[in-house]
Amino acid sequence: MKKMRKGIGLADLEKQMKKWMGVAGSEAEQLRVLKQFLEAGIPLPAEGQVVGEPVSVIAIHYDGCIRRGLTVRCCRSIC
Numbered sequence: 279m280k281k282m283r284k285g286i287g288l289a290d291l292e293k294q295m296k297k298w299m300g301v302a303g304s305e306a307e308q309l310r311v312l313k314q315f316l317e318a319g320i321p322l323p324a325e326g327q328v329v330g331e332p333v334s335v336i337a338i339h340y341d342g343c344i345r346r347g348l349t350v351r352c353c354r355s356i357c
């Protein structure tokens with residue numbers, strides 16, 4: 279799986295995501311593909327916010343439960 283280039287534009291990002299998601303059939307497959315897409319395109323740790331508080335996203339998880347979906351592990355400062 280190729281890493282996405284830094285500085286990719288939003289239109290290019292959407293195009294790439296549609297391409298990746300096109301190969302997935304079920305919701306579970308779509309979530310697995312989305313997780314792979316995010317891991318390939320976002321260098322971790324990454325900056326984020328939870329309820330307005332700055333956090334560092336350190337991992338992306340998908341345990342196979344479509345009701346839960348994707349979850350992220352984060353901490354308040356760079357770990």
